[in-house]
Amino acid sequence: MQISLTGRTALVTGSTQGIGAAVAAGLAAAGARVAVNGRDPERVEKAIARLRDDVPDGDFTAIGADMATEDGAAVAYETVPDVDILINNLGIFGARDALDIDDAEWRRYFEVNVLSAVRLTRMYMPRMLEQDWGRVQYVASESAVAIPAEMIQYGMSKTAMLALGRGFAKRAAGTGVTVNSVLAGPTHTEGVEEFVRGIVGRDLPWDEVQRTFMREYRPQSLLQRLIQPAEIANMIVYLSSDLASATTGAAVRVDGGVIDSILP
Incomplete structure (x- = not known):
């Protein structure tokens, strides 16, 4: 299949490393202008330098801002007000005994992993609907379905992302805007290796x-x-293209078969 995203602008949250960086590279290689995001502006610039090594002719824009905050989202909108492809990849995870997770930690996981994606979708979807074309994706996890005992707070947030994918797809029903979640399996990133x-x-x-x-x-x-980050990115790039025009409201699995069911 030949995937071309020439003329499209993409925003990938949390894209200085891991799955996010692989997605940014994949979208850029397909011709999209890609906004690379991280909290530390210097780290974002270093990530873009690495991405240019992989995609020399890639068109990258830096957004050094915390997408888990309203101020960070405002910086993103000011930098790239017209986004055709929104990849909500930002997320935190960590092992904790379920009975030791306090209210503040539950709120933090919801605000970073879920509310950040809601806020950006609310911000960018109206223009997508106006132009009758757009792609919104939520990078979820097999943990959304197979809740891990060692980090149920993370599983909870990823289950919520599946609801976002289905719910916002209904809001975009009958248009050229598709909304999906991607169930990524255990992936070899720096953070996961440390975990x-x-x-x-x-x-x-x-x-x-x-x-x-x-x-x-x-x-x-x-x-x-x-799983290698590029293997997750391949699915996300496909879902970002015209070729995936009939896939919406779905929870698409790139989980390596971890979810032991025929359907998610």
Whole structure:
């Protein structure tokens, strides 16, 4: 398939590393102008420099702002007021005993992982509806369906994202705007590697750590390995294209078979 996003503008939140950076690279390689986002402006500029190594002719714009806040969202809108493709990738995660999670932590996960995406969708969807074309995606997780015992606060936030994908798709019904969530499986990012080492052990070789984690904590995975960020990005780039015009309101799986069901 030939995917062209030439003439489109995309915003990828939380895109200085990991899945977000891979998505930014994939969208840029397909011809989109891509706004790269992170809280630290200097880190965003360094991320863009790395992205230009991978996509030399890529068109990147920096947004150094915290998308979990109203002020950060306002900076994004001022920088790129016309967004055709909104990828809500920003998210936090961490292992905690469920009974030790206080109210403030529950609120933080909701505000960062869920409310940030609601706010940006509310901000950018009206123009998409006006032009009768747009793509909104929520980078969810297999944890939305298979809630992990070690981080139910994260699972809760990702389950909420599935509701956003379905609900906002209904708001855009009958238009050229599609809204979907992407169920990403366990993915090898810097943050996930740190998380996995924290659970399995920091002094072991990485290959052993990864195998142990998949065997003991994600045994239902059919890949039996962590997914690479580019593998998630491939699906997101496809859903961002005209080729995916009939896919909306869906929870699309790129989970490596972790979810043990035919449907999400």
